[in-house]
Amino acid sequence: MQQSNSKQRPFARRLLAWWDSHGRKDLPWQSPRSPYRVWVAEIMLQQTQVKTVIPYFERFVARFPDIPTLAAAAGDDVLALWSGLGYYARARNLHRAAQICAAGHGGRLPETPDALAKLPGIGASTANAIHSQAFDRPAVVLDGNVKRVLARHDAIGGWPGQTAVHRELWTRAETRLPDSRGADYTQAVMDLGATLCTRANPDCARCPVNADCRALQTGRVNEFPTPRPRLRAARKAFSMLLLRDDRGRVLLERRPPAGIWGGLWSLPADDTGPSFEQRFGTDRDRLRALPVLEHSLTHMQMRIQPLMGAAVDLIKGVECNGQQGWFGAGEWPVLGLPKPVRQLLETHVGDSNDG
Numbered sequence: 001m002q003q004s005n006s007k008q009r010p011f012a013r014r015l016l017a018w019w020d021s022h023g024r025k026d027l028p029w030q031s032p033r034s035p036y037r038v039w040v041a042e043i044m045l046q047q048t049q050v051k052t053v054i055p056y057f058e059r060f061v062a063r064f065p066d067i068p069t070l071a072a073a074a075g076d077d078v079l080a081l082w083s084g085l086g087y088y089a090r091a092r093n094l095h096r097a098a099q100i101c102a103a104g105h106g107g108r109l110p111e112t113p114d115a116l117a118k119l120p121g122i123g124a125s126t127a128n129a130i131h132s133q134a135f136d137r138p139a140v141v142l143d144g145n146v147k148r149v150l151a152r153h154d155a156i157g158g159w160p161g162q163t164a165v166h167r168e169l170w171t172r173a174e175t176r177l178p179d180s181r182g183a184d185y186t187q188a189v190m191d192l193g194a195t196l197c198t199r200a201n202p203d204c205a206r207c208p209v210n211a212d213c214r215a216l217q218t219g220r221v222n223e224f225p226t227p228r229p230r231l232r233a234a235r236k237a238f239s240m241l242l243l244r245d246d247r248g249r250v251l252l253e254r255r256p257p258a259g260i261w262g263g264l265w266s267l268p269a270d271d272t273g274p275s276f277e278q279r280f281g282t283d284r285d286r287l288r289a290l291p292v293l294e295h296s297l298t299h300m301q302m303r304i305q306p307l308m309g310a311a312v313d314l315i316k317g318v319e320c321n322g323q324q325g326w327f328g329a330g331e332w333p334v335l336g337l338p339k340p341v342r343q344l345l346e347t348h349v350g351d352s353n354d355g
Contacts, residue, residue: 011153011209012178012185018208019188024050024195028058033183035109035134036067042129043090043121045143047298050194056085067109070095071102079264079336086297086339088264093121111135129186138182140173142166145193151225152197155214159226233296237303238271240341241282242290242348245311249326250349252335260297261338265327267306267345282309290348295340306344 024030027050029041040060044053060081064070070078075095082091097119101109109130110116116127128139142150147160150169158165178185196203204216215221243251253268255261260271268276276282290306327335332345 009176009178011176014208015188015192016178016181016184019184019191022195023184023188023191028054028061030187033133035111035130037061038134039109039130040094042126042133043094044085046090046126047087048085052085056082066107067098067101068107070098071107075263076265076336080334081336083264083336083342084339088261088336090121091336092263093119096120097122109134113139132182132186134183136181136183138177138179138185140170140177141186141190142169142173143190143193145190145197146173147193148199148225149189149193149197152202152215152221153209153213155218155220155224157224157226159228161228165226231299233298234300235303236271236300237305238269239276239305239307240267240269240344241276241280241287242267242306242308242344243280243282243311244308244349245326247326247328249328250332250345251311251324252327252332253324254322255338260300263336264338264341265332265335266338266341269304276307290344293340293344302340304340304344306348308348 027041029037041053041057044057044060063081064073064078073095075092078091078095079088082088085091100119101107110119111131111134113124113127113131116122116130117124122130125140125142129141129143131137132139132141142160144160147169150156150172151160154172156165156168156172160166160169176189192207192209196207202221204210204213204221207213207216210216213221215224241251245251251268252265255264255266256272257263268279270276273279277284284307287307287309290308293302293304293306295302295304329350332349337345
């Protein structure tokens with residue numbers, strides 16, 4: 001492997017020279033750089049673009065500046081700061097991993113990739129990304145941007161999510177690692193994919209490694225990487241109940257821990273159990289239908305029918321506990337809420353509570 005790595009070092013040299021002049025060096029997790037800040041950023045950046053992550057990251061580390069603070073936080077507080085970022089299992093895993101580090105690692109992240117990968121929510125590539133950037137050690141990273149760069153540079157066909165293709169890309173990435181500047185190299189190869197070797201309209205003329213890019217040489221840049229096989233998004237239609245009591249509070253309940261929006265607070269929905277009539281004794285004829293809300297997830301297209309009504313004489317009663325309760329105008333905005341639920345509340349409850 002060392003011999004192969006030596007042959008490929010020109011790739012790293014050219015890439016680092018380009019990054020020194022053109023790379024992104026003002027990302028908030030780069031300064032100050034710490035293992036904790038790198039870790040939080042890497043988890044947020046899973047399946048989410050940098051420009052979306054930055055404001056969430058800044059709010060999150062301002063509230064939870066280190067592992068002990070995050071570990072001691074209430075789960076609802078963590079989810080509240082994640083609200084709108086999506087893929088909420090990431091937040092729950094981050095919180096759980098912080099608790100594990102606080103209990104068993106002296107409040108610090110372990111340094112080795114193998115130990116990092118044992119924490120919830122951290123796979124092999126993410127573990128290496130944290131290891132390389134936090135401790136400045138070269139390590140293979142294969143996020144979506146890096147896979148695209150390597151697939152094009154070596155003209156590797158096949159969807160990168162396939163095991164065999166992933167392994168091939170991992171091997172090719174290993175041959176390109178430099179002997180030093182691990183943090184800079186990891187950021188450089190991710191930056192190349194994010195800024196020049198983009199999915200659409202790549203700027204090959206400015207690419208620092210274009211001289212030996214096989215896809216470019218053969219005029220097939222747009223063929224790599226092979227797209228993910230198209231999946232038919234499931235369609236899901238359900239109703240949400242927007243009830244307010246005589247104090248203007250809204251009824252919310254916690255979603256089941258598994259499934260869509262697991263563990264978040266939500267308006268009552270009839271997608272996971274009995275009907276509203278069975279649960280609350282509501283009369284649908286006395287509920288007002290609001291405009292339908294369409295909401296898309298990666299694997300699902302939702303059609304949500306909001307139903308609004310006053311709680312008086314409409315429901316049997318609500319047991320206020322850790323899973324269900326009434327929340328006022330100053331309480332629900334700071335909860336961890338799914339994006340469409342927050343949108344419904346801000347549109348149909350927020351204005352009326354402001355006056």
